[in-house]
Amino acid sequence: MARPLRVDDAGVDWRGARVLVRCDLNVPLEGGRIADHARIRASLPTLRYLLKQGAGLGVCSHLGRPKGEVVPELSLAPVAEWLARELRPVDLLDESVGPEVRARAQALRPGEVVMLENLRFHAGEEQNDPGFADQLAAGFSHYVDDAFGAAHRAHASTEAVARRLPARAGFLLAREVEAIGGLLAEPASPFVAVLGGAKVSDKLPLIGSLLSRCDRVLVGGAMMFTFLAGLGDPVGDSRHEGPEAQGRARRLLEEAGRLNCTLQLPVDVLVADRFAEDARLAVYGSDSIPDGGIGVDIGPRSSASFREAIEGASTVFWNGPMGAFETAPFAAGTRVVAEAMADADAVTVVGGGDSGAAVAQFGLTDRFTHVSTGGGAALEMLEGRMLPGVAALPVA
Numbered sequence: 001m002a003r004p005l006r007v008d009d010a011g012v013d014w015r016g017a018r019v020l021v022r023c024d025l026n027v028p029l030e031g032g033r034i035a036d037h038a039r040i041r042a043s044l045p046t047l048r049y050l051l052k053q054g055a056g057l058g059v060c061s062h063l064g065r066p067k068g069e070v071v072p073e074l075s076l077a078p079v080a081e082w083l084a085r086e087l088r089p090v091d092l093l094d095e096s097v098g099p100e101v102r103a104r105a106q107a108l109r110p111g112e113v114v115m116l117e118n119l120r121f122h123a124g125e126e127q128n129d130p131g132f133a134d135q136l137a138a139g140f141s142h143y144v145d146d147a148f149g150a151a152h153r154a155h156a157s158t159e160a161v162a163r164r165l166p167a168r169a170g171f172l173l174a175r176e177v178e179a180i181g182g183l184l185a186e187p188a189s190p191f192v193a194v195l196g197g198a199k200v201s202d203k204l205p206l207i208g209s210l211l212s213r214c215d216r217v218l219v220g221g222a223m224m225f226t227f228l229a230g231l232g233d234p235v236g237d238s239r240h241e242g243p244e245a246q247g248r249a250r251r252l253l254e255e256a257g258r259l260n261c262t263l264q265l266p267v268d269v270l271v272a273d274r275f276a277e278d279a280r281l282a283v284y285g286s287d288s289i290p291d292g293g294i295g296v297d298i299g300p301r302s303s304a305s306f307r308e309a310i311e312g313a314s315t316v317f318w319n320g321p322m323g324a325f326e327t328a329p330f331a332a333g334t335r336v337v338a339e340a341m342a343d344a345d346a347v348t349v350v351g352g353g354d355s356g357a358a359v360a361q362f363g364l365t366d367r368f369t370h371v372s373t374g375g376g377a378a379l380e381m382l383e384g385r386m387l388p389g390v391a392a393l394p395v396a
Contacts, residue, residue: 002395003177004169007049007144009396012168014053018108020140020165021047022157024149024373025061025079034078038360039149040086042373046146046170047087047113056108058140059083060096060116060157061147068123080115090115096122097135105139125156133160146170148177149352149374151389152381162392169393172373177390179349179370180381188314188347189215194306194337196221196320197354200252201245203320205383207252210317216262218306220298220322220333227253227265228286236271236293264309268299270323270330277327297323298333306333310340319351319379325358334358342367351378 005011023043028035050057064074080092088111095101096116104114119125124132133156137143143165145151150158151173161167169177183191193210195203200223210217219227225238230246231253240246256263266286271293272279283299284290298306303322310316318341322333338359341348348368350356353375359365372378381387 003181004174004390004393005396006174007046007168007170009168012142012166014050014055014142016110017055018058018105018139018141019050019055019144020058020060020105020137020142020161021050021144021170022147022150022161023047023059023061023170024147025059025076026063026149027079029073029078032073032078034082037082039373040079040082042172043146043170044086046144046172049171050144051088051111051113054110055142056110056112058105058108058114058116059090060119060136062120062125062150062157063118064120066118066120068120068126070121074118076115076118083113083115088113093117097132097138102135102139119155119157126153128154128156128160130160132156133164137161137164140165143167144170145389145393146172147389148173148372148377150377151374151387152377152385154388158389159392162389167393173390175370176372176374176378177381180372180378182347183213183315183317183349183382184384187213190313191315192216192218192309192313192317194218194220194310194316194318194320196223196322196334198222198239199241199245200226200249201241203379204248206319206379208255209383211252211256211259211261211263214261216264216309216313217256218264218309220266220302220306220337221320222295223320224266224269224286224298225295233287234289234291235295236289236291238289238293238295264305266298266302267305268301269295270297270299270333272296272330275324275327277329279329281329296327296330300332303333303336307336307340310337310344310346313344313346315347316341316344317349317351317382318355319353319375321354321358325354325361335362338362338364351375351382
């Protein structure tokens with residue numbers, strides 16, 4: 001896969017450039033305060049590089065789902081305030097497009113930073129409206145996309161603007177494409193994938209893609225109960241999908257056999273009598289979950305087997321927790337996978353989302369080859385789909 005041109009590739013003199021920088025600043029807010037700054041921090045290297053090179057910046061992003069309406073609670077004001085403390089003064093504009101924004105963009109001086117208000121306050125953003133893209137580009141001389149988490153969306157700020165201004169990829173986006181692309185190209189064998197999460201149906205294309213690339217796929221999380229039910233095993237009150245998804249799960253097991261890939265299910269399960277931190281817990285074989293029991297994690301034998309598979313791998317990809325790790329008594333299986341990957345002598349890639357949250361909770365983020373900031377984008381890329389936000393950028 002050809003890599004997109006980065007901000008530090010030859011061909012652009014950033015001195016005096018007025019750069020529209022698309023970041024992924026869609027951070028969680030609690031009571032108007034930022035609950036997790038990771039996504040903003042991830043954009044700092046690109047912003048600092050451009051400023052050091054003498055550019056003026058117009059930073060833009062979406063936040064939440066205002067659906068084309070102005071929602072004051074989803075203003076980027078908290079993000080601008082945080083960025084101003086970490087970077088330099090940031091002037092938050094009242095709008096993301098319009099005459100005042102254009103005039104401010106045209107007047108940008110080297111080292112200045114302005115932030116456009118929430119892009120999704122306009123319906124034209126998600127509609128990839130050409131007119132909105134024209135307005136967004138107005139006044140800027142260049143465009144940089146560092147929002148990998150939004151690269152799978154063909155929106156005005158991620159796709160259309162890249163075709164209207166000289167464009168480059170930021171460091172974050174380029175690093176994500178390189179890491180995920182490496183899993184698609186020539187991953188070192190044995191290649192092991194670890195999949196969790198709730199629904200088989202949500203990950204059918206991903207599982208199909210991985211079966212053709214991996215030596216072994218380990219399945220945990222709530223999706224394991226759909227597989228088990230599809231094999232005719234009792235799952236009690238564990239979360240699982242219906243007959244159609246169970247049939248798909250059976251077909252995936254058959255497909256794995258044809259592709260000479262081992263699709264490995266847990267052999268034991270941690271079962272709770274209710275979903276609560278003080279629940280009564282017991283371990284059962286995966287083919288003998290009792291009526292009324294709720295599977296909340298893979299069991300200790302499964303954890304040991306998964307660890308062994310990871311320890312013997314040269315490449316490991318992980319997406320989706322092994323259980324309800326947010327509740328402490330149900331976190332053991334997820335922790336085992338995270339620690340095994342952190343200790344492995346292998347290329348280790350975490351596909352963002354809940355898996356990224358888990359490794360952060362366990363304090364292991366810095367011990368992986370790559371932890372993606374864009375769960376949805378990473379998974380779509382691994383499915384073999386071209387991301388619109390990446391396809392719009394020039395390649396090296």
